[in-house]
């Protein structure tokens with residue numbers, strides 16, 4: 001494996017302040033999306049420290065020490081294909097319909113940043129001019145195969161200029177779950193501002209710090225998530241680039257995501273935006289007090305999970321992981337129990353036959369696991385726990401149980 005480069009940022013990604021308060025240190029973790037192939041099992045997988053900080057000035061929660069994103073996306077195969085995730089297309093369809101209805105007319109130019117395999121752009125491609133941008137070559141190849149125009153590049157202000165010259169200004173630019181992966185948010189926003197038409201709209205769906213605090217969700221903390229956002233932070237940041245936040249909602253995606261709407265022209269702020277901002281104020285979301293509570297809750301939850309797993313192992317119970325998702329790897333590593341699992345099951349064919357980083361636990365299909373079922377499955381994509389339990393009625397009937405690390409630790413059926 002090539003040596004991975006790390007970057008240490010001294011200043012805040014949004015406001016350039018040098019003053020930070022520590023939120024949580026979760027120790028050294030491997031790169032969660034780089035699963036290991038059989039031939040590479042003899043190598044030691046690299047690990048990197050993860051410390052989360054909050055900027056004292058603008059309040060953005062962020063990692064300062066990061067692994068070069070180019071390595072994450074370009075030099076290793078990025079194993080996350082949106083279309084492999086259960087129910088995601090059902091989530092994107094009404095989202096795309098809402099954007100079309102509110103902001104677009106036929107033949108308008110639509111750009112998606114971080115388009116992955118084109119799962120959402122697919123809903124736009126027939127009526128509008130569309131362009132997808134994603135740094136991971138292997139996922140872009142899949143988008144191209146579906147007939148979606150896409151380029152395997154990082155979005156930057158330089159690229160925005162090139163797109164503007166070739167295609168003209170964009171009426172809608174949007175990005176889902178990709179803004180957190182970008183180190184240079186200033187250059188991104190500069191590029192968006194350049195490429196957007198005067199009456200254009202920029203929509204971002206990103207992780208929500210408010211949801212993470214409220215639900216003690218730490219599964220989102222990993223190396224390719226550089227920032228954790230709130231609505232307040234966006235309002236302040238957008239102003240610097242002459243963009244105006246006019247609407248926002250919290251959606252159920254990823255266990256609570258923030259969808260935020262920005263425009264170049266002045267638009268009346270929506271009622272739901274006002275309510276959200278008020279709520280962040282009232283709950284003191286961006287205070288050090290809240291980040292201290294968050295830290296305590298995360299530590300308690302990971303200790304509780306560790307105790308439960310060690311207790312079950314002592315009673316000779318077999319435990320497996322349900323979903324070899326990036327999120328779950330953080331949960332396992334925080335409790336140091338990754339090597340206690342017999343195997344992972346995962347529906348994504350791209351992951352089957354590979355091994356988890358560091359612990360080298362095999363990933364198999366759910367079908368292959370049927371001949372050797374575990375006593376317990378830990379659900380490692382906790383936001384899909386309802387879907388999984390619904391699907392696994394026959395496993396439950398045979399006495400199988402689930403451990404769900406969501407809002408603390410629950411065992412189902414109890």
Ligand SMILES: [Zn+2]
Nearest residue numbers: 012015055058
């Ligand atoms: Zn800042």
